[in-house]
Amino acid sequence: MQDPLRIGVVGVYHETNTFAPVMTHWDDFRHCFTLGRDAFMALFEHTQTTMGGVIAASIQEEVSLVPGLYTSATPNGIVSEEAAHLILEQLTRSIEPNLDGLVVILHGAMVSEQCFDMEVAILEAVRNVIGEQIPIAVTVDLHANLGGKMSQLCSLLVGYDTYPHIDAYECGVEALQLLVRQIRGDIQPVIAIARPNMLVVPQKMITTKGIMKTIMEEAFFMETDPEVLNVTVCGGFPYSDVPIAGMSFAVTTNGNEALAHSYAERLAKLAWTLREEFLFQEIEVEQAMRLAMDAKEGPIILVEASDNVGGGSPADGTHLLPELLKLPFRSLIFIRDQEAVSAACRQGVGTVISCAIGGKSDSLHGSPVPIKGKIKLLSDGMYKHRGPYMKGTLAHMGKTAVIEANQVTVVLTEERVPPWDIGHVESIGLNPEDFHLIVVKSAVAWISAFGPIAKQVIEVDTPGCCTTSLHRLTYRHVARPVFPLNSPEKEHAQ
Template sequence: MTLRIAVAGILHETNTFAPGMTGLEHFKSESVNGLDAFLLRYGGTRTSMGGVIDAAKRHDVELTPGLYTAATPSGMVEAAAADVLINNVVDSIDSDISGLVLIMHGAMASEQYDDLEGECLRRLRAKLGDRLPIAMTIDLHGNVSKDMVRLADVIVGYDTYPHVDMHERAEEAFDLLVRYIREEIRPTRSYGHTGMLVVPQAMMTETGSMKTIMDRAFEIESDPQVLNVTVAGGFPYSDVPDAGMSFIVTADNDQQLADRYAAELVQLAVDLKESFGLDHLSPDEAIAAALAESSGPVILVEGSDNVGGGAPADATHTLRQLVGIRERALIVIRDEQASSIAFELGVGSIFQGPVGGKSNPLHGEPVEVTGKIRLLFDGQYRHVGAYMTGQLAFMGRTAVVECGQLTIVLTEKRVAPWDLGHIRYAGLWPDDFKIIVVKSAIAWQTAFGAFARSVIYVDTPGCCSANLEHFHYERVSKPMYPFDPEPQPRFM
């Protein structure tokens, strides 16, 4: 009998400290419904959706896509938008299916739902029943709730940061779902929360403490009775009760084993808690250090304005220090107004005016710049690197302005520097610059990592700051490290 497997989802990383609200309009640029649209948009891409397509072909099952929609990480999701999104996803799924793959982030929150993924699962269960097999994929930065673990039969999170294994993890989730439908396995889940908030800058999975944790997770997965281990580093910029690092261990009909491994991983993370701290320099110190380097590019990581974490991409704390710099430097700034003015002036004209600093005072004031407009383009490109290869990106109207040795790329929309296309399609190349400022935490490495001669982390104010003391938390479960001296783990 041919299996009919549905796929649907909503993907948004919600930064509750970010300026502004996220409404339905923010999901319009990536919203597909139905098989033809799904295959056209994601076929052949190294995305979660592409992984589902490839796995369905391999298993020779009938794929029945419902609604899948996503928005760039940003501020709190509006209440009305949240209900419309959830209801549209639920309504788009045919009840006559063998199973469902749900593609979510894990750290989506709205005005009325701290745990939007859990609420979506609750409504799906109300429609599809408690026994329909559901597998869910989540981001490594998911804030996992007990409801998510209880209501999804299988949860598979990314193993990498930068995230270059979305395709593989979606295939893994699909494989486990098919095995469960065919009664070859019986997933049994255990959940453990560390009671720790960890910043994304400390979560790179190829080095340091996160590598230690991931290596142990992979060792546990080699146990024949273990189906999957998901390490969820958490998203500290979402002020919700479930924020923080957690683990999900899924065993094959062995609750004791799952519980034991989950407890072990929690303890390992707690033992490493002090190693997740980071050293940063002020913008002027960082630039001075970069100029002192014998060669470039030197990457200045302005993680406080991390687009991938919901920041506005218009922070000017570092830009202000770059004006008049004596060696070539590059920075990308989102400024819809400045971009529009550049398009009105045209290529070859002189741009003069304020840039950036228009979202809120936390991210700085506008900076006056003067430069020649060297290039204008529509800002659309496809990813050419390892991160979501083939995925479409839309920066909106984009202008390249040369202000002496400083090159400013003005974009209409916020797009994270996850791919070299971020600047390549604007006629720029990393090796031509001594200094490159990235509005990112870690994921910039998929674009610029191969070019970086050295890396300097910049400490500036912003809604994604690596210094969590900048934020006032009201809803995070307490006690919580690093605000409290000792983590208090909790389990399900």
């Protein structure tokens, strides 16, 4: 009987906002860090993650899965050179010999102090270990910034099809299954990547409606071609100021390179033709508050995307907090403030705390706001995802304090945690449906948590490193011309 195929799996997952005020360090990756099979299986088996999908597919395909290093960090600023060095060193050292193939789980928008494209650096380091002949399947986020070099370093490229991201599991399954088919000689994949030279804000990447749905449907139609193995649509990550930032399309065919290029270019031209529909307009704070006051029924979601934790923002923006304190409605807002959390923990539940919160990372995200309120609850901030996004995985808000200041419930956290799952509210004894207004520091992924209960959504225009007004940001490295930073009349580069 023939021995089962040995398929390795490693991963480094980070979305880097080069405009964010805080650098990402090695310790930030230690919150999610597994090395070897036992740790990988313990953390990810039976989870709705890319890693969970790879595990499930390996069992289905009856292959031997050989995990090495997997690590991730919450989106944040540029990755320090020390962290990048340690990651590359430990990742390459973790890859076992005599593999038949390798799955590499990446985000696609990781940037370090010395490297604009860390995903390419990771794949180059992996190739130096396993050689040129071992096939590599790469998975990426829908917000990946893909350059042409990626297609030279892997044989398969599979990305998420959804935003909010609820198909990470399926992405992992597909990547491993295609890799097994390649190893067994059933397919000979070739990849082509095309870029329309466009920066797109996350709010226009929702895949269930609008222009992104149109593009995804075209991609799905291409996948009905028997020669097409996969079509990956990447909206890109506009908050990474790197030469390859922006929307891209990767088409993988079974040996037909001309067809792959043709389909990829067709998608890029379609996106360029529809570029004006990717523009997005938010509402000024004063108008947003008037709309909130006029609303008869809540919860009303106030989307503060400029402080989008899932896009690398500091999570301590205070532009909306003073307005909430003026309103006669029950409101909920999360703010990261380690200093204030420590003070609350020292005082204890039931006491009244007076302190200035938020606005401590930089001036762009506001100034500290004085509050006075009763400490209702203290928590270790641990909870498990129970909704459709990364179901089954653990999340950690750090020390957490729930404070009631007039009609506003302020949740102070030690760590930056995106509002991706309803568990981050319910785990601290709060029912989101009890609030008239809920501020979410997110662009789109909040829908996974609050979408089913939202009675109205108001997108609010506030300053921050995830602003939808890209002209507010100072880009130095992105390739030009690029829409919308350059005139729409300019012919886009081919």
